[in-house]
Amino acid sequence: MPLSYFTPVAAVGMLAAVFFAGAVAASFINCMQIRLQKGEGVWGRSHCPGCGHTLSPLELIPVFSWLALRGKCRHCGERISARYFLTEVIFGAMYAGILLRFGLGWAALEYTVLFTVLAAECLWDMATFEVPDVLHLLAAANFLLFLGTHPAPLVRLRDGFFTSLGFGAAILVTVLIADRLLHKETMGGADIKFIAVIGLYLNWAQMLLMLIVGCLVGIGVSLGYRAGWKKAFPFIPSLSVAVYFCVLAADPIIQWYLGLLEPALH
Ligand SMILES: [Zn+2]
Known part of the structure; x- marks a missing residue:
């Protein structure tokens, strides 16, 4: 149901509610990523890394607490x-x-779960240059879980399967050849798995646009942050931005492009 069906106050209220839900999810996933990387337990109260003071609920409100405390621990x-x-x-x-x-x-829920998983992949990739396989599996499971909410589930399953297999295999072969020619690892295994999983969700035209946009974003990011990422470059954030862009805006762009080709085809 589009937001225009609701009164402006209700629509703004819903947007504010999902913004806050996103901030809470970010707070949780950030915390998990840092704790798992440090080898700390997943459970337990959050504390200041400087003085060890246990954070009160008021200090844990996403977005607001950081602003209110001006980015500093209240104690140390x-x-x-x-x-x-x-x-x-x-x-x-x-x-x-x-x-x-x-x-x-349902579509909003499906993509909210997908992009939460992809954003978690970005945090891991930026921190460790690796992505736990369980995140790829979660993104694939989400596709299967929501199949029943689509008008033709079996068609979506078939198309998703072949796009995933086709793009996954094509990228894998390209990377293997490039690795041999250049004598170095050109793309990480996590990036290839990521592209295969996204093939479940996007059609081939959207996938091509996603790869073009992902490479452009990646080039932009690598120019800006070359100093910080010398040994490896986390590519999943750039690809995720491209997937987000394609899920929200690819169809009008592809239609416009096919419209340009139309006179040439006749
Ligand atoms: Zn402190």
Whole structure:
């Protein structure tokens, strides 16, 4: 149901609610990523890494707490990384964008879960240059879980399977050849798995657009941050931005492009 069906107040209320839900999800996933990387337990109260003070619920409100504390621990003054604030705002905006595009319904829920998993992959890739396989599996499971909410589930399953297999295999072969020619690893295994999983969700035209946009974003990011990522380059964030862009906006662009080709075909 598009948001235009609702009164403006209700629509803004829903957008604010999903923004906050996104910020809460970001806060949780950030915390999990950091704890698992440090080898700490997943459960337990959050604490300041500087003085060990256990954070009160008021200090744990996504977005607002970081702003209210001006990015510093209330007790020892240790700086709290802007990573928390930025991730929470990005997740919130990402959730709101999905609701704006799809309105209230199963599609919005399916893509919200997908992009939560992809955003988790981005956090892991940026921190460790690796992505746990369980995240790829979650993204694939989400596709299967929501199949029944689509008008023709078996057609979607067949198309998804072949797009995934086709793009996964094509990228794998290209990377193997490039690795041999250049004598170095050109693309990580996680990137190839990522592309195969996204093939479940996008059709071949959207996949091509996604790869073009992903490479353009990746080139832009690598130019800006070359100093920080010397030994490896996390490509999944660039690809995820491209997937988000394609899920929300690919169809009008592809139609416009095919429209340009139309006179040439006749
Ligand atoms: Zn502290």
